[in-house]
Amino acid sequence: MEIESFPYPVTVNRQDFQNELIDQFDVDQFLFKNHRFTSIDSLIKDLTNLLNELNTELLNLVNENYNEFINLGKSIDGSLDLINFLKIDLKNFNNDLVNFNENLSNSRNLVENCLNEKKHLQVLKIKIKLLLLLNDQINNFENLLKIDDENKLNNLTSLYLSINMLSTYLNNSNSLEKSLMNKLVSIKFEFKSYLDNLSSKLISNKNNDLLLQILNIYKIIDHQSDFLSIIRKN
Numbered sequence: 001m002e003i004e005s006f007p008y009p010v011t012v013n014r015q016d017f018q019n020e021l022i023d024q025f026d027v028d029q030f031l032f033k034n035h036r037f038t039s040i041d042s043l044i045k046d047l048t049n050l051l052n053e054l055n056t057e058l059l060n061l062v063n064e065n066y067n068e069f070i071n072l073g074k075s076i077d078g079s080l081d082l083i084n085f086l087k088i089d090l091k092n093f094n095n096d097l098v099n100f101n102e103n104l105s106n107s108r109n110l111v112e113n114c115l116n117e118k119k120h121l122q123v124l125k126i127k128i129k130l131l132l133l134l135n136d137q138i139n140n141f142e143n144l145l146k147i148d149d150e151n152k153l154n155n156l157t158s159l160y161l162s163i164n165m166l167s168t169y170l171n172n173s174n175s176l177e178k179s180l181m182n183k184l185v186s187i188k189f190e191f192k193s194y195l196d197n198l199s200s201k202l203i204s205n206k207n208n209d210l211l212l213q214i215l216n217i218y219k220i221i222d223h224q225s226d227f228l229s230i231i232r233k234n
Contacts, residue, residue, distance in 0.1 A: 011038075011046055014053075127169070131176055134166040138183050145190060153198065153210075157217055160191050192223060199230045 035043060141159040144152055167184050170177045195214060202211050218227040 011042075013046075014050060130166060130169055131180065134163065134170075134180055135176075137163050137166070138180065138187060141187055142190075145194060153213070153217075156191065156194065157220075160187065161220070163187060192221070192226070195223075196226065196230060199227060200233075203231060 031043070038046075137159055141156065141163060144156055144159065163184065167181070170181055172178050172181060195217060199211065199214050202214065215224065215227055218224045
């Protein structure tokens with residue numbers, strides 16, 4: 001059986017704190033673990049001596065590095081001013097950023113509106129060109145129809161088909177389109193009448209080659225039954 005040694009009191013020193021100093025320092029546990037056999041008076045005396053030593057060391061440190069401490073204090077004060085300036089600058093920057101975002105949003109909307117307007121104008125421009133072209137072809141057709149030329153059939157047919165193709169883009173949305181549509185109705189009747197008269201004449205002259213060509217034109221304009229009726233009558 002081992003005999004425990006007599007518990008002599010231990011003097012408090014700086015090393016004890018360095019070994020035990022942690023984030024969650026427990027004074028009671030520290031004293032019980034290291035100095036439970038030390039009297040209160042001795043503890044007070046030892047801690048007082050340690051405190052005096054620390055005060056002396058701190059005073060010497062300040063005296064020896066006076067300029068560094070003064071500069072440190074000034075730098076801290078200057079840093080506070082700098083921080084305040086930075087806060088102001090940051091606030092101003094944030095306000096500028098908000099304004100920039102608003103301006104950017106407004107600019108984006110403006111650009112979108114401009115692009116839509118440009119697209120609308122382009123469509124309108126194309127349609128105007130189409131209407132002008134259609135009007136020119138209608139005038140050319142009417143003028144050609146008035147000319148006494150036996151060889152005008154091919155040109156009339158080409159103009160007629162082109163006019164019909166262009167007319168598919170009309171929708172009667174304005175007075176010009178309505179006027180052209182009325183002309184188109186008249187042209188269809190005039191072209192049909194021209195074909196009927198020419199067919200009767202060719203049948204009388206027995207021009208079979210040209211009659212075959214006219215038959216194909218009747219088929220294209222979907223009036224072949226009228227051509228057959230003319231043949232029966234003649």
